[in-house]
Amino acid sequence: MAHGALLTNGHRVKPGTQTVRAAVNSIREDLDAALQRDPATTSRLEMALASPGLHAIWVHRVAHVMWRRGGRWRLPARLVSQAARTATGVEIHPGARIGRRFFIDHGMGVVIGETAEVGDDVMLYHDVTLGGRSLDRVKRHPTVGNKVTIGAGARLLGPIVIGEEAQIGANAVVVSDVPSYSVAVGVPAKVRSSKPVAAQPDPYADPALFI
Template sequence: MQKDSIFRQVRRDWRACFERDPAARNALEVLLAYPGFHALFWHRILIHPLHRLGLPVIPRVLSNFSRFLTAIEIHPGAEIGAGLFIDHGSGVVIGETSEIGRDCTLYQGVTLGGTSLRREKRHPTLEDRVIVGAGAAILGAIVVGAGSKIAAGAVVVKSVPPDCTVVGVPGRVIYQNGKPADPVLPRVDMPDPEGDAIAALAQRVEALENVARKLEEADGTTTLQ
């Protein structure tokens, strides 16, 4: 990932608030009242550099303090490109080995989480200009391609090609390059307990109907069609 100076990164974050939040009124308001900007500011100028120096404990304590102030949890190890906009922010969690490209947007409640318990790359990589909607979870060491949009509430556990729109649980690609997605595009195979339960019930009802039909035939009655 190409790196800007810390100053450029902070300036780009600050601009991103204006570019991507129609509610942003003026510079002072963003400086004083945008928790997403504050969390990123402390991550960039202090917490992440201390983590890179290998300092134990202190970066985690500072990131916890930043979380206390902003309700946004960014692990000190997360690599974040310039121009990230975290809108509202409450409940955002960015895991240790997450990598975020330039000019991405995260809404409140987004989780960039891990699925492995090993000390390895276990969090997602977002390429440039990815948008992740409120409450979405992107889990595991997967890659979300540049310009893709993850819908509010989606759960994504497989890599997503560039310029896609992904919706639902499990996340599935519904648009790629502005066109309805080819059905062979990656879909996430996750257990569907509700669907399985409904299918099992339908089978059971059919079996019971067969039994009832046989009893009626033996009885000479016809209630079931």
């Protein structure tokens, strides 16, 4: 067997082929997740061409790989992320960790800080901030669990934890942990309900609907 070749289903696969396939599958997964959450778009092609939120996360994934290499890769990673910010209105630090099937509806004004961690199947509306409350080089941005929805204009500040399937209302300012399966609204945000997402009108609707 040629050096570096892999066997997949009995066939030789060139090095890098599996990486390409994984990237293509990830893009398709993102597109299908976005279509599920955006009733204004009806095709993968339209979503791929006209969704700044998807463009931002795709560029972020490239920048994040560069960032994790460290050293001389850090500055190019920042420049890539800044180019995405200019093009999409979405600013994601290349150090932020973003899960699968992440979707930003509308995009504009979203800011995600360096030490933020975002789980799978998370949805953000526009003008959301996952920001810090400290200038120390420590974990200073939120950790967001799986299947969380964050409404337009919400501010999540500090190393807080948002439990899985929680929902954050529009314009809420969240500075403390939010339990799983909860709806948090207000300034400062308070938990207003704690019923399963399945019992609510639409798990991907703007949580402002539940206020």
